[in-house]
Amino acid sequence: MSERQKGVKALNPLTILYLVIALAVVSAIFDYRVTLATVVVMIVIAASAGEGVSFIKLWLKSIVLICVICFVLQSLFIPGEEVLWEFWVLQIKMESVQKAIVLCSRIMGIGSAILLGGKLIDIKKLMVMLEKRGMSPSATYVLVSTTNIIPQMSKKMNAILEAQKSRGIETDSNIIVRAKAFFPSVGPLILNSLVSAEERAITLEARAFSVPCKKTTLKVVEDTQTDRIIRGLMIAAVVLAIGGKIVLWIVFR
Incomplete structure (x- = not known):
């Protein structure tokens, strides 16, 4: 880990990418309550890395705004039977609200994870790691x-x-x-x-970029045992989340 970085930023960029993907998958496959919990976790992670204020500002101006617009449009224009609110030609129905919550939950979970990745991942170091992995x-x-x-x-x-x-x-x-x-x-x-x-x-x-030979890089990216353990845990978390979702679907369908 790098001593010059704070919190999660000190991890290998590939590890951060695994963390972001895991948070996005978990928030996408479960309901809005899990999504809200994962968003809170993302804010805490961003704050621990010194990016809390900038992450929240960007999140409010982008993801929250998109979710509000989508919720309003979905609530007003998706058909349903049970009317919750009515004004002139506008109606909000129970079915439309439920579908709007599902859509906005996924947008918020996945979008927040993408924003978190953009704040925490050093893209150049990530590319170095991906090249080492064969890209x-x-x-x-x-x-x-x-x-x-x-x-x-x-x-x-x-x-x-x-x-x-x-x-x-x-x-x-x-x-x-x-x-x-x-x-x-x-x-x-x-x-x-x-x-x-x-x-x-x-x-x-x-600089002989297209020459078919082994390339060197000025950036040295450490890949510690801690990083490898965290990546393994993230993979296990995604597998368990998907497996749990399948079990819940089989039991309650």
């Missing part, structure tokens, strides 16, 4: 590039807008003014991204 370097490069697209484009867009502001172009007024400043910036952003992709490809070829 193609080309595949790992594609994954790293994909995960970095949005942050990189966001930084470039901010730089372009700051350049426009330094030239006296208004970018912080009402939505119409912002749109006028935003759309002319899309062209340079796209061209910049294409040039950057070409430069990365040339840099990789200069």
